[in-house]
Amino acid sequence: MTPARDRVLSTATRLFYAEGIHTVGIDRVIADASVAKATFYHHFKSKEDLVLAYLATEYGRQRTVLSAVPGTGLTRLAATLTKIADLSAGPGFRGCPFLNAATEYPDPATPVRQLVDEYRGWFRTLMFDLLTEAERPGAAEKADLLLLIRDGITIAGGLGDQAAVQAGLRTALAAV
Amino acid sequence: MTPARDRVLSTATRLFYAEGIHTVGIDRVIADASVAKATFYHHFKSKEDLVLAYLATEYGRQRTVLSAVPGTGLTRLAATLTKIADLSAGPGFRGCPFLNAATEYPDPATPVRQLVDEYRGWFRTLMFDLLTEAERPGAAEKADLLLLIRDGITIAGGLGDQAAVQAGLRTALAAV
DNA sequence: ACGATACCAGACAGATCTGTCTAGTATCGA
DNA sequence: TCGATACTAGACAGATCTGTCTGGTATCGT
Known part of the structure; x- marks a missing residue:
């Protein structure tokens, strides 16, 4: 306001x-x-307070973007993964803000790190729910994998490695 | 000396x-x-000089560790990937030093970033050579994927996410 | 009209950063 | 023995960091 x-x-x-x-x-x-x-x-109240507000805002933005992806089940899952790959390959992309923040705050007990864990947990749950909705077997293991591939895609995108981004997206789509 | x-x-x-x-x-x-x-x-001559020496040393260490992995072709490839996953899941692991450094140096023109690119290029080539030696089709695309999964495994390991590390290793092994 | 809140400019404290410099000791090869 | 090299302790400069504080103006709800 x-x-x-x-x-x-x-x-x-x-x-x-x-x-x-x-x-x-x-x-x-x-x-x-x-x-x-x-x-x-x-x-x-402090710089850390601002950092947490920054990450909380990004968290909200991500939820908004991914909840706006249309479709249900497999269709939506594929569209979600494609969206992430597109964003990661786009201009101005400098990696996942949460992974970047985690690197700058090595202590896992830090509030920043707890927010990062929360974000990754949210994404894993989103993957799990969409896999379950699509009645995919081994939803838990697949959700772990999709989280890891997401991490890899954002890393590759941040480093300008388009080939790896595409390889990751192909594998993610093939896995679901 | x-x-x-x-x-x-x-x-x-x-x-x-x-x-x-x-x-x-x-x-x-x-x-x-x-x-x-x-x-x-x-x-x-400066702190950056020390940082570069640190990363160059790590680069050498990694080459030593992975060149010591026994076997040839597929066997060696699988052993290499398993080795990386084991290290990433081990105590004291705080992520890949090169990816961590890349996060702290956002400008791609920086010498630090060039060293990171060189490291990832070396790993991709290692994967490519082992895949080629094993006469795997699509070695280039598979090498891109293994690099991305490696990135993801080190990220997951650094965050203490053992489930994702195992999921990544399984997929990497299945892909080769 | 008045009190709370939002905002401004900028000095200030105290710590910490990189890098330089002085001044001197110890070791070792030629 | 001499000169180069490796090393010590620590002061210093100049910048930058977070956070506080002073002293004020403007806006807005009641």
Whole structure:
């Protein structure tokens, strides 16, 4: 609702994603967002608070994007995987924000890491549910695999490796 | 040969891998390595120089480990993939050092990123050669896939996701 | 009209970062 | 024995980091 907070969050999202979390300082964020420092600390109690807000927003965005994929069962599953591959191969893609954040926060006890686990758990459940709906045998094992291939696709996409992205997508589609 | 340099490099390897590159400062490295600051800058011209030395060392280690895997063709390929999965599931594993470094250096033009590309290229070639030796059809596409699964296995292992590691290994073995 | 809230500019503290420099000791090959 | 090399301790510069604080203006609901 408040414009200054929104400006901070969208600026932080852009900078954190493009350049990494540790390399982008608060001063940089507030300068790019044209916001006073006191205003920033009025809305966020610390930098980590901003990082968590950034990831929570991304989490919501992902859920929105993937829940908008049409179809049911196998059709929707295939469309979902294709969507992810397309996004990962697109311009400006710099890897999965959650995997990137996990690398920058090596301690698994960190709130950031818990959010990453939550995100991956959500994706695994989504895969499991769609596999179950399609009455696929071994839904649990297949969901684990699709999660791993998703991770691999986002890594490959982030590194500009289009061949691996396509290989991953083909295998994911063949597995379901 | 020089003990101080070795101490710096092994300390940096331990700290960079466990805690990340940007979060570990030079002061921390030289303190843990019990080395004077002037000595550090005598052997390394900058922190980035140390980072590159760290990654180059890891690169060499990986080549040593995987070239020591016994067997030929399919047998060796399967043993190699199993070895990677075992290492990724082991204690103290915190993800692939190269993928971690790539996340911390988003600019693809960076020397660090070029080394990461070189590492992944080497692994892809290794897969391709073993597939070709085993007279597998579609070696190029399979090599792309095995590289992507390798990436996924190291990610899953770094996050403590044993189920995904096993799912990835099964699929990799089934694909060859 | 008034109180709370949102916002501004910018100084400031205290820590930490990379990298340089001074000044000196120890070792070792030629 | 001499000169190069490896090494020590630690001060220092200059930048940058997070977070606090002062002191104010503007907006808005009641």
